[in-house]
Amino acid sequence: MFKNKLSHPKGLYLLFLVEMWERFSYYGMRALLVLYLTKETFNGGLGFKAEKATLLYGFFTGFVYFTPLIGGWIADKYLGQRKAITIGALLMMLGQFSLASHPSLPFLYLGLVLLILGNGFFKPNISVVVGDLYPKNDSRKDSAFTIFYMGINLGAFFAPLVTGFLAIKYGYNYGFLAAGIGMLLGLIFYNTLGDKYLGEVGKYKKQAKEEKNKKEKVPLTKEEKNRTWVIFILVFFTIFFWAGFEQAGSSMTIYTEKYINRDVLGKTIPTEWFQSVNPLFIILLAPLFSMLWNKLRASNKEPSIPVKMGIGMILLGIGFSLMMMAIIQRGGDIADESIKASLWFLVGTYFLHTMGELCLSPIGLSMVTKLSPVKLASLMMGVWMLSNFIANISGGFIASYIAKAGAFHVFLAISILSVILGSILISLNKWLTKKSHGL
Numbered sequence: 001m002f003k004n005k006l007s008h009p010k011g012l013y014l015l016f017l018v019e020m021w022e023r024f025s026y027y028g029m030r031a032l033l034v035l036y037l038t039k040e041t042f043n044g045g046l047g048f049k050a051e052k053a054t055l056l057y058g059f060f061t062g063f064v065y066f067t068p069l070i071g072g073w074i075a076d077k078y079l080g081q082r083k084a085i086t087i088g089a090l091l092m093m094l095g096q097f098s099l100a101s102h103p104s105l106p107f108l109y110l111g112l113v114l115l116i117l118g119n120g121f122f123k124p125n126i127s128v129v130v131g132d133l134y135p136k137n138d139s140r141k142d143s144a145f146t147i148f149y150m151g152i153n154l155g156a157f158f159a160p161l162v163t164g165f166l167a168i169k170y171g172y173n174y175g176f177l178a179a180g181i182g183m184l185l186g187l188i189f190y191n192t193l194g195d196k197y198l199g200e201v202g203k204y205k206k207q208a209k210e211e212k213n214k215k216e217k218v219p220l221t222k223e224e225k226n227r228t229w230v231i232f233i234l235v236f237f238t239i240f241f242w243a244g245f246e247q248a249g250s251s252m253t254i255y256t257e258k259y260i261n262r263d264v265l266g267k268t269i270p271t272e273w274f275q276s277v278n279p280l281f282i283i284l285l286a287p288l289f290s291m292l293w294n295k296l297r298a299s300n301k302e303p304s305i306p307v308k309m310g311i312g313m314i315l316l317g318i319g320f321s322l323m324m325m326a327i328i329q330r331g332g333d334i335a336d337e338s339i340k341a342s343l344w345f346l347v348g349t350y351f352l353h354t355m356g357e358l359c360l361s362p363i364g365l366s367m368v369t370k371l372s373p374v375k376l377a378s379l380m381m382g383v384w385m386l387s388n389f390i391a392n393i394s395g396g397f398i399a400s401y402i403a404k405a406g407a408f409h410v411f412l413a414i415s416i417l418s419v420i421l422g423s424i425l426i427s428l429n430k431w432l433t434k435k436s437h438g439l
Helices: 010-038 050-064 067-079 081-101 105-132 141-169 172-198 206-215 222-249 251-259 271-298 305-329 343-371 374-400 407-427 429-435
Strands: none
Touching (some): 010 050, 010 081, 010 105, 010 172, 010 222, 010 251, 010 271, 050 251, 050 374, 067 081, 067 105, 067 374, 081 172, 105 141, 105 374, 141 172, 141 271, 222 251, 222 271, 222 305, 222 343, 222 374, 222 407, 222 429, 251 271, 251 305, 251 343, 251 407, 271 343, 305 343, 305 429, 343 374, 407 429
């Protein structure tokens, strides 16, 4: 099929480009959303109270991870992945343009609903197409998804810088407009080059679906049932990780805006730009983590999946301890915005959270593909994404509670719970490994 067994099909790089623009669109909008909601109307915002804005943010980001379960099912049953991706990109583009059109509640809610629906069609199906570019047991898949993941983080890195600059310079509608144009570019690349570089991959084939349905009627073996339970247990722990991690776009963004000293060399760093710190650290650290795991694997010292994910949760908790130190530096949860905490506490938090993400997120995706029974692979990936749905809504409630309990107590609770749950997960390592039956 390929001239060089180590090379990748050109379709991978097309999907890399499309995903980069889609993530530019999503993260560009996400960096603005809470600030847009909470800014006064005379500053181009909607004047929401912080607790209402963070709750809405939580529900929005939560449903972004719920609809892929539906979008994946519709694509698998009726559309095929290729058509679903086009529909998703179109809906998201219209959603961004709705946000950009007018600062009012009807256009806000219309835009968010379109983004949620569009993401449901787009997110699960583009990943499926990446995998379908390769034969089932092709050793290049891990490398392919690493390349694809870089596209995600390139888009996520540049998006807040561009949309944040435009929002500050010209208004939030220009930031949302740029996000919509980013999605438009991805849509154009995908539809003009798709047939040339993707061929028939991802197109709906009725006969193939009928053959797959016959295989799905075979009952699960005992080993497959055990592995499925391992997935559910690990997904349960990840809910708590993402509920804390997603504070970056809500409570941490508001805290940064009000209480972090953002002045560097006489210039004030826009709050929106801090949404680029995490993807920047991922781009820098991901190759190092990959080399670390390879080195440990070569000497038979590589940690198991539960241990890696447990370490990720502990790193999340330690990261929040730095945010608590920032609060202590200010003298506690005081409302005086003239008293600022050091920028380095925030950067250090993002650094530790990114290391935690690299221990948990790609490892979790790998875990699902390894442990899922073949006939439940898509469903189990949907379950993995559903954990983000629950986590983001929970994270929204947590962020909204800061106004009552104070940031210090909320960050302290997240920190302690993350470390405890991470330690429990590590302690369950032998039992979970046994139930995985060698995988």
